[in-house]
Amino acid sequence: MMSDENATPEQEPETAVTPEAETPETDPVETLRLENAELRDKLLRMAAEMDNLRKRTEREIADTRAYAIAGFARDMLSATDSLSRALMVLPADARTNADGTTTSLIEGIEMTEREMQRLLAKHGVRPIEAEGQKFDPHKHQAMFEVPDPTRPAGTVVQVVQAGFAIGDRVLRPAMVGVAKGGTAASSEIPAEGEGGVDKEA
Structure with missing residues (x-):
């Protein structure tokens, strides 16, 4: 009688793989449709990015031309x-x-x-309208106040030095005298040197 040590273990029979057990293949037409949609999305995104880049470049060129001087x-x-x-x-x-x-x-x-x-x-350098206008700290610099009851408070009544702008940027604010009293509600006028003027080059 043979000992169990010499006995070879019984091998489990391999499970036969049937075609039904395999992963079903995807439809090639559907695969191509998905790839086509993905490529179309990428193309549209790239076209939008290129259009944005073109517009941004045009704006930068226009700004350079306008403000270079x-x-x-x-x-x-x-x-x-x-x-x-x-x-x-x-x-x-x-x-x-x-x-x-x-x-x-x-x-x-x-x-x-x-x-x-x-x-x-x-x-493109144009003078800034000042006299008779409401004081604008972005365009005018108040040098002094004028007691003038005939004008609304905050109205520019005197221009000491003309101001100029180029495009939307102020080259130099208009130095002005502003009405102190009048019928309109008084607004705070910045002191000299506090005009809050945007002096972009």
Whole structure:
């Protein structure tokens, strides 16, 4: 009688895999339909991103064109101010009592100032409306208050120095005097140097 140690263990019969037990294959048409939908979604997203990039680039180019000369224009305003001051200090009878040379000099200064203003306007630099307007801390800088009961409080009654803007940006705020009293409700006017002006270059 053979011992159990020499006996070979009985192997379990392998389970036969029937076609029914296999994972059913997906329909190739449905697979292609899903892939097509996924690719279409990616394509639409990419087209939207490209369109956004194009619009953003166009905006940046437009901003660069509009504001590239902001620093230069601000310096030009200082030059036009000097010409204006030169004309303002002339006596009232300077033209009538002046000789030909002085008259030509005055006319030359006036023509130069007008030409500089024209060139600034050509490149989008425009004056800021101030006198008679309601005080706007983004465009005006209050220098002093004027007791004027005939004007609503907060109305600009005097322009000390003209302000200028380029596009939506303020190059230089208008320095103004503001009505102190009147029929309108008084609004807080920032002190000198606290105009809250946006001076983007």
